[in-house]
Amino acid sequence: MQLDAKIPEGPIQDKWDSHKFNVKLVNPANKRKYEILVIGTGLAGASAAATLGELGYNVTVITYHDSPRRAHSIAAQGGINATKNYHGDGDSVYRLFYDTVKGGDYRSREANVYRLAEVSSDIIDQCTAQGIPFAREYGGLLDNRSFGGAQVSRTFYARGQTGQQLLLGAYQALARQIKLGKVKLHARTEMLDVVIHEGRAVGVITRDLVTGEIRAHSAHAVVLATGGYANAYYLSTMAMASNATAAWRAHRKGALFANASFTQIHPTCIPQSDDTQSKLTLMSESLRNDGRIWVPKNVGEERPPGQIPMEDRDYYLERKYPAFGNLVPRDVASRNAMTVVEEGRGVGPRKNGVYLDFAESIDRLGKAVIEERYGNLFEMYERITDENPYDVPMRIYPAPHYTMGGLWVDYNLMTTIPGLYSIGESNFSDHGANRLGASALMQGLADGYFVLPYTISDYLAPLLGTQPVPTDHQVFAEATQEVDDRVHRLLSVNGSRTVDWFHRKLGKILETHVGMSRNEQGLQKALREIPALREEYHKDVRVLGENESFNQSLEKAGRVEDFFELAELMALDALNRRESCGGHFREESQTPEGEALRNDDDYAYVAAWDFTGVGETPNLIKEPLEFEYVALAQRSYK
Amino acid sequence: MNITLRVWRQDTPDAPGRFVEYDAPDIESHASFLEMLDVVNERLTDKGEEPIAFDSDCREGICGMCGLMINGLAHGPQQGTATCQLHMRKFKDGDVITIEPWRAAGFPIIRDLVVDRSSFDRIIEAGGYITVPTGSAPDANLILVPKPAADAAMDAAACIGCGACVASCPNGAAQLFVAAKVANLNLLPQGQPERWTRVEAMVDEMEKYFGSCTNHGECEAACPKRISIDFIAMMNKDYIKAKFKNRRMAGQGS
Numbered sequence: 001m002q003l004d005a006k007i008p009e010g011p012i013q014d015k016w017d018s019h020k021f022n023v024k025l026v027n028p029a030n031k032r033k034y035e036i037l038v039i040g041t042g043l044a045g046a047s048a049a050a051t052l053g054e055l056g057y058n059v060t061v062i063t064y065h066d067s068p069r070r071a072h073s074i075a076a077q078g079g080i081n082a083t084k085n086y087h088g089d090g091d092s093v094y095r096l097f098y099d100t101v102k103g104g105d106y107r108s109r110e111a112n113v114y115r116l117a118e119v120s121s122d123i124i125d126q127c128t129a130q131g132i133p134f135a136r137e138y139g140g141l142l143d144n145r146s147f148g149g150a151q152v153s154r155t156f157y158a159r160g161q162t163g164q165q166l167l168l169g170a171y172q173a174l175a176r177q178i179k180l181g182k183v184k185l186h187a188r189t190e191m192l193d194v195v196i197h198e199g200r201a202v203g204v205i206t207r208d209l210v211t212g213e214i215r216a217h218s219a220h221a222v223v224l225a226t227g228g229y230a231n232a233y234y235l236s237t238m239a240m241a242s243n244a245t246a247a248w249r250a251h252r253k254g255a256l257f258a259n260a261s262f263t264q265i266h267p268t269c270i271p272q273s274d275d276t277q278s279k280l281t282l283m284s285e286s287l288r289n290d291g292r293i294w295v296p297k298n299v300g301e302e303r304p305p306g307q308i309p310m311e312d313r314d315y316y317l318e319r320k321y322p323a324f325g326n327l328v329p330r331d332v333a334s335r336n337a338m339t340v341v342e343e344g345r346g347v348g349p350r351k352n353g354v355y356l357d358f359a360e361s362i363d364r365l366g367k368a369v370i371e372e373r374y375g376n377l378f379e380m381y382e383r384i385t386d387e388n389p390y391d392v393p394m395r396i397y398p399a400p401h402y403t404m405g406g407l408w409v410d411y412n413l414m415t416t417i418p419g420l421y422s423i424g425e426s427n428f429s430d431h432g433a434n435r436l437g438a439s440a441l442m443q444g445l446a447d448g449y450f451v452l453p454y455t456i457s458d459y460l461a462p463l464l465g466t467q468p469v470p471t472d473h474q475v476f477a478e479a480t481q482e483v484d485d486r487v488h489r490l491l492s493v494n495g496s497r498t499v500d501w502f503h504r505k506l507g508k509i510l511e512t513h514v515g516m517s518r519n520e521q522g523l524q525k526a527l528r529e530i531p532a533l534r535e536e537y538h539k540d541v542r543v544l545g546e547n548e549s550f551n552q553s554l555e556k557a558g559r560v561e562d563f564f565e566l567a568e569l570m571a572l573d574a575l576n577r578r579e580s581c582g583g584h585f586r587e588e589s590q591t592p593e594g595e596a597l598r599n600d601d602d603y604a605y606v607a608a609w610d611f612t613g614v615g616e617t618p619n620l621i622k623e624p625l626e627f628e629y630v631a632l633a634q635r636s637y638k
Numbered sequence: 639m640n641i642t643l644r645v646w647r648q649d650t651p652d653a654p655g656r657f658v659e660y661d662a663p664d665i666e667s668h669a670s671f672l673e674m675l676d677v678v679n680e681r682l683t684d685k686g687e688e689p690i691a692f693d694s695d696c697r698e699g700i701c702g703m704c705g706l707m708i709n710g711l712a713h714g715p716q717q718g719t720a721t722c723q724l725h726m727r728k729f730k731d732g733d734v735i736t737i738e739p740w741r742a743a744g745f746p747i748i749r750d751l752v753v754d755r756s757s758f759d760r761i762i763e764a765g766g767y768i769t770v771p772t773g774s775a776p777d778a779n780l781i782l783v784p785k786p787a788a789d790a791a792m793d794a795a796a797c798i799g800c801g802a803c804v805a806s807c808p809n810g811a812a813q814l815f816v817a818a819k820v821a822n823l824n825l826l827p828q829g830q831p832e833r834w835t836r837v838e839a840m841v842d843e844m845e846k847y848f849g850s851c852t853n854h855g856e857c858e859a860a861c862p863k864r865i866s867i868d869f870i871a872m873m874n875k876d877y878i879k880a881k882f883k884n885r886r887m888a889g890q891g892s
């Protein structure tokens with residue numbers, strides 16, 4: 001199988017424009033003859049569904065939440081990048097493009113990243129017009145802040161709730177289309193499989209989470225906007241229900257899955273406090289603008305932070321990376337935190353964190369300024385830890401947070417299954433091996449508002465006059481039966497362990513061997529342990545209740561089952577990539593200073609995997625990455 | 639710590655519900671309230687009893703999915719805190735804790751502690767948006783928004799749509815939720831063209847599901863985002879004005 005990314009010809013700054021001209025169009029009066037299914041209502045899904053509805057397509061939206069507004073995009077705090085250059089500090093499309101390719105450690109596709117940077121400004125315009133209450137200067141203009149991995153101020157924000165506000169904007173646009181009848185909403189409905197007919201995606205199978213009804217939906221095209229899979233780690237910053245099922249089921253049906261091991265471990269999360277913890281809470285990376293990160297110089301330091309004098313503190317990021325200091329990219333910040341904690345210099349009752357200290361900023365700017373910038377984050381921290389960060393430095397530690405890997409898509413955001421698209425975090429495309437802060441919101445909205453609505457017509461136009469495959473067709477009956485069988489299989493195991501028990505065990509394996517630091521031996525071990533635990537799961541999981549009711553254990557059981565298979569691919573992908581890049585750190589491949597060392601000769605490619613069966617080794621298909629504009633270089637933030 | 643729970647259990651929307659008592663020994667005081675329920679649920683599953691159904695998702699106080707009446711208080715005893723951010727250290731060893739779902743006619747029970755809040759979506763669909771089709775927006779800095787206006791809009795926009803305002807209201811009224819969205823949009827220059835139609839449509843839709851506001855102020859006390867009832871006054875003012883505003887003069891400012 002040969003992968004064709006369908007990157008347009010021509011200079012990089014012209015590719016998107018010429019592509020928009022070259023794609024086939026569906027005329028406005030014909031758009032209503034098409035049915036499109038959008039799965040998921042986060043930034044990508046809601047913005048895509050709203051825009052497709054506005055354009056005139058008939059859209060059906062499926063979300064497992066009770067309302068589209070709950071999607072986990074809502075939890076993003078810090079901001080969204082755009083190349084407005086409102087501060088005149090030298091920003092440009094080219095600079096954001098450059099920063100993103102470099103930040104991703106040269107494992108993303110140049111053309112996609114350039115397009116992302118190009119449409120970033122349109123997003124800010126769109127969101128502002130929607131009434132997103134972005135932070136303002138006193139003159140009424142938009143304010144910006146800086147973020148990790150960049151030397152310009154290009155991040156727009158709405159207090160510490162930027163994701164919430166952007167999602168509500170997209171949700172409200174979606175709500176308008178629902179009212180107008182262009183979008184049909186199925187809430188508390190989970191997609192459990194994608195239906196393929198004659199090689200094309202023609203619909204999905206869902207389960208109604210309230211009644212258990214298993215139902216078929218058909219359409220001309222299916223868009224997955226189902227988010228990332230960091231919840232495979234059990235303890236992550238993801239929401240409880242975030243899962244990989246939709247993407248994984250698509251993978252099982254033939255969609256290639258790319259760079260599964262590229263996961264982002266976010267540096268500023270609250271350290272784990274006890275063993276019953278269900279998730280980790282992220283504190284916005286924007287805190288690194290004004291907080292200084294340090295640990296005690298000496299192992300075994302017992303004094304409270306306020307009593308440790310300057311000479312006994314190690315501001316390790318400022319020391320090692322004077323140019324970027326506390327604003328180094330996430331992967332660098334995370335790995336360094338891990339290193340100092342492993343050295344025994346961690347802080348807090350479990351010695352599992354590093355300090356993020358605002359004392360100096362409070363002295364310099366006053367408490368009121370810090371409160372205005374981060375008040376809600378400080379409050380959140382205090383609620384969780386019972387410590388007041390105005391008086392005592394915060395304690396932070398990295399946690400799984402985002403997955404750069406995902407379904408392989410071409411320049412049109414179409415997977416390897418014709419008619420099946422993947423947008424937002426669920427695809428692999430724009431962030432390479434590491435995502436920069438404030439770029440997830442940007443990508444979700446870029447895909448949903450400004451990319452997919454253009455590219456999807458290229459696929460739809462030739463289908464004019466065709467009807468979606470009827471849901472009483474045999475392919476739907478078979479797929480429905482498969483889903484039904486799977487649900488009943490999970491219910492009938494009646495073993496002795498809860499779903500969460502297995503999920504925690506799986507998470508531990510991933511955290512240990514496929515976490516911030518990976519090596520050959522550990523990955524081999526993970527590849528033995530994961531299938532063994534999966535087998536045990538199938539024999540010994542206990543899911544009570546029945547299908548025909550609101551059954552949260554059953555929901556989880558299916559999701560964790562898919563995490564098992566995905567986790568194996570994560571380990572395999574990490575094993576295959578015998579180089580370090582971005583968030584993927586192979587201990588065997590580092591510079592003398594301990595930084596990630598890429599191997600461009602052998603690994604400058606996207607690793608796309610083709611499913612061959614559960615427990616079988618998937619086929620690796622490589623998409624070579626070519627860098628015409630950003631010269632490959634060892635990343636340096638010194 | 640050791641606690642006892644009295645939990646509302648109800649199998650289906652139409653089935654009669656009942657309180658069931660559960661002992662919950664050995665709970666970590668660092669655990670969040672929902673993590674305590676996770677532990678109880680795992681123990682129930684081990685015993686072969688179906689776990690207690692409750693909604694939650696982000697568990698960091700922003701998605702608005704969680705929401706329990708804890709000892710009669712929406713989101714429990716800690717002010718400005720969603721259920722998921724409430725920690726067991728706020729309770730004492732030996733406490734008996736009563737847990738109920740949101741109690742409001744506008745939020746029918748689905749199962750145990752899970753309710754249906756889709757009425758909130760219907761209200762937003764009625765007018766809780768600014769009409770701006772994708773791609774039609776002008777440059778963002780062409781729209782000047784005075785900082786105090788932007789800040790006030792943000793104060794209102796912080797609403798997470800959890801429904802605690804409704805659950806805590808003796809009338810089961812949804813004014814605080816609706817007012818927060820009306821204010822978010824009506825305070826901004828971008829929201830002016832649809833200001834009067836928006837407030838009418840949203841309030842009228844609200845009336846289909848919820849009770850009437852009699853200014854008890856319980857909603858503000860229960861709101862995990864501390865949204866002020868001042869916004870209700872603003873909404874009422876806009877609603878009354880909307881009744882005699884000549885829409886053709888909306889281009890002249892107010």
